[in-house]
Amino acid sequence: MLIFTPVTKISFNIINTINEVAKDRNIKQNDVDFDLLGVQTLIQSVKHKDWTIIEEPLEKIFDEETLRSNSLFVKQEYKIKLRPYMQNKFFENIKIEIALNKAKSKVVATFKKGSIFPCDDNLAKLLKKEINRRKLRLGLLIGHFEGTLNSVLIKLSKVVKCNKPLQKDLRITIASSPGAVFAVDDSIILHYEKNEKKFIEGVDINELIFEYIKPKKCLHGRSCNGNQITVSEPKVEFSHYRSDKETIEAIEDENSIKYYSKVNGYVKKESDVISISKEVSINSASFRNTGSISTGEDKDISININNKNSSDDAVGSGVSIDVKELHVDGTVGSYAKVKATDLSVGEQTHRNSQLEAVENAKIHLHRGNLIAKTAQIEILENGTVKADDVHVKKMLGGEIIGKRVIVEELTSNTTIIASESIEIHTISGQHNKLIINPDKIESYHEKTQALKREMNTKKTLLAEIKQEYEKSLSEHTKQLDRIKVFQKRVIIATKAEKAPNRTDVIRVEQYKNEAEKLKITAELIAEEENELIATSKELEKLYEAELHAKIINKSRYDGHTQVVFIDVKTSQEYSMIPEGVYKELFLKKDGSDKKISW
Numbered sequence: 297m298l299i300f301t302p303v304t305k306i307s308f309n310i311i312n313t314i315n316e317v318a319k320d321r322n323i324k325q326n327d328v329d330f331d332l333l334g335v336q337t338l339i340q341s342v343k344h345k346d347w348t349i350i351e352e353p354l355e356k357i358f359d360e361e362t363l364r365s366n367s368l369f370v371k372q373e374y375k376i377k378l379r380p381y382m383q384n385k386f387f388e389n390i391k392i393e394i395a396l397n398k399a400k401s402k403v404v405a406t407f408k409k410g411s412i413f414p415c416d417d418n419l420a421k422l423l424k425k426e427i428n429r430r431k432l433r434l435g436l437l438i439g440h441f442e443g444t445l446n447s448v449l450i451k452l453s454k455v456v457k458c459n460k461p462l463q464k465d466l467r468i469t470i471a472s473s474p475g476a477v478f479a480v481d482d483s484i485i486l487h488y489e490k491n492e493k494k495f496i497e498g499v500d501i502n503e504l505i506f507e508y509i510k511p512k513k514c515l516h517g518r519s520c521n522g523n524q525i526t527v528s529e530p531k532v533e534f535s536h537y538r539s540d541k542e543t544i545e546a547i548e549d550e551n552s553i554k555y556y557s558k559v560n561g562y563v564k565k566e567s568d569v570i571s572i573s574k575e576v577s578i579n580s581a582s583f584r585n586t587g588s589i590s591t592g593e594d595k596d597i598s599i600n601i602n603n604k605n606s607s608d609d610a611v612g613s614g615v616s617i618d619v620k621e622l623h624v625d626g627t628v629g630s631y632a633k634v635k636a637t638d639l640s641v642g643e644q645t646h647r648n649s650q651l652e653a654v655e656n657a658k659i660h661l662h663r664g665n666l667i668a669k670t671a672q673i674e675i676l677e678n679g680t681v682k683a684d685d686v687h688v689k690k691m692l693g694g695e696i697i698g699k700r701v702i703v704e705e706l707t708s709n710t711t712i713i714a715s716e717s718i719e720i721h722t723i724s725g726q727h728n729k730l731i732i733n734p735d736k737i738e739s740y741h742e743k744t745q746a747l748k749r750e751m752n753t754k755k756t757l758l759a760e761i762k763q764e765y766e767k768s769l770s771e772h773t774k775q776l777d778r779i780k781v782f783q784k785r786v787i788i789a790t791k792a793e794k795a796p797n798r799t800d801v802i803r804v805e806q807y808k809n810e811a812e813k814l815k816i817t818a819e820l821i822a823e824e825e826n827e828l829i830a831t832s833k834e835l836e837k838l839y840e841a842e843l844h845a846k847i848i849n850k851s852r853y854d855g856h857t858q859v860v861f862i863d864v865k866t867s868q869e870y871s872m873i874p875e876g877v878y879k880e881l882f883l884k885k886d887g888s889d890k891k892i893s894w
Contacts, residue, residue, distance in 0.1 A: 298327045302379040308371055310432050317378050327381050332428065334375035335438065341368045354440045354518075355473075363474050363518045370522030372437055386414055387426055394430050394470075400519035401475035403436060407452075407466040415458035420449040427470055436520045441473040476517030479530035483509040484537055488563045496576060496599075496619075497563045498591025505544060505563060506570060508537060508553040540571030560596050574598060580626070582612035590618040593637045593654060601626060609646070628664065639668070645679065657683070662694075671698075682738075697736055706857075715740055715841060719848040726856030732883070733862040734841040744864070747835040754828045758821065765817045772810055779807045839865040843890075847881040861892060 517525035603610035603626030610626025649664030708725030855875035
């Protein structure tokens with residue numbers, strides 16, 4: 297064991313003093329230990345211009361605001377005896393770990409599992425002395441910010457079993473000072489951008505659009521070594537954002553301001569003002585400028601694309617658009633996909649473009665593929681159209697499928713399929729087909745298929761019910777002779793004013809109950825048969841749809857246009873190539889067959 301003459305010193309920093317003694321004696325720091333002989337706490341503050349000794353803990357003298365302020369200065373003066381390090385046998389089996397947070401505003405001591413506490417009436421005082429030694433080696437104040445440490449140690453000394461290993465870690469707080477409260481910088485959360493930023497962000501009514509997080513001031517703190525903890529003031533960068541009061545409602549609380557949409561539409565951001573708009577105008581939609589645009593028809597957004605450059609597509613190749621209304625003053629590129637409730641294209645749609653209008657479509661020159669409820673087209677050139685009502689001024693090839701179709705000028709190589717009517721004003725070409733085939737209309741086809749499935753289901757169910765009914769009826773009929781015997785015995789006993797045999801009564805009642813069940817089943821079968829007949833009639837009525845359809849030509853047939861009526865039920869075709877004036881052609885019954893008439 298290293299030996300040197302103990303020395304007593306006054307110190308404001310015990311670690312530095314230990315280092316100096318070790319250096320002077322050319323020994324290791326770990327070979328030097330100390331005993332605390334006395335301690336004084338000195339402070340300077342607004343009221344105490346000179347260093348002043350205090351006798352009570354800081355937290356009892358000053359309020360929290362003063363403890364956090366930069367006008368308070370604290371230090372401790374220690375009288376210590378420095379001596380050679382020697383293992384304290386009392387603590388050789390007590391393992392204590394001291395931990396503190398980064399700001400040194402909270403200090404925790406952990407008595408590790410397996411520690412053995414000697415039996416001693418002064419255990420609490422000895423633990424406090426050891427804890428103070430550990431705190432001083434860490435440069436922490438003693439006697440301040442300790443809260444209820446003394447009472448906790450007294451309680452601990454009574455709880456632990458002496459000379460027996462500790463069964464689990466015991467953790468206690470040995471110092472806790474007013475820690476700093478860090479500032480919160482202001483920020484803005486753009487909720488409308490969701491997962492992926494889009495060119496146009498559609499929102500619903502009452503949807504949270506964006507949120508302004510208010511800045512929060514900081515609070516300086518005081519660490520357990522007596523020094524002030526200083527923290528930065530909050531940064532304010534987003535307070536300039538404003539909302540349009542007509543379209544956005546602001547709800548404020550102490551932490552933030554939340555902005556909710558009053559109407560549906562898309563989020564419009566101009567400078568620092570955020571609003572909800574229903575109409576947007578752009579020069580073009582392309583992968584480079586906008587990417588695909590999808591807000592859905594429920595967002596009530598109208599897009600106007602005004603393309604001044606005729607060499608570029610207004611809707612670029614491969615771009616997808618899904619909005620409430622779309623008005624394109626330009627062309628729709630190949631492989632573009634467009635969907636809107638109302639759609640208009642001022643120039644042309646390229647081949648392989650896909651267009652869908654939930655309600656109305658209006659196109660100047662159509663070469664792509666269109667699905668709509670109502671379609672108005674100036675020129676249809678080898679494109680396809682599916683709609684309930686179609687009106688085309690000039691058809692140059694292509695195909696139309698609709699319920700009611702009007703073509704003002706029919707040229708060559710065209711196919712028109714309708715369920716109710718086809719009306720042609722003039723024919724100026726050849727190789728055209730005018731076809732009445734209701735089954736090509738999706739809604740009609742789905743309805744007939746649904747009725748077929750319904751009939752098959754009803755037939756299967758009815759067959760099962762009938763089979764079970766006939767089996768039960770047969771068994772019930774076989775029992776009739778026996779039941780008559782039971783009934784007769786019951787009647788005789790009743791007339792003789794005697795109690796009838798209980799078994800006879802039960803059997804007669806059971807027979808009556810079974811008869812009632814059979815009656816109910818028979819009624820159910822009748823209802824099912826009536827429903828099956830009604831469904832069959834409804835289907836047969838649909839099958840006669842072609843008999844109510846007509847083809848109208850306001851000019852002459854030139855012998856190069858084929859007219860076809862298709863019997864939906866049998867798929868049989870009735871065809872003719874008219875020549876001359878046939879203002880109206882239709883299919884009518886001819887005995888057991890059908891024929892085209894006029």
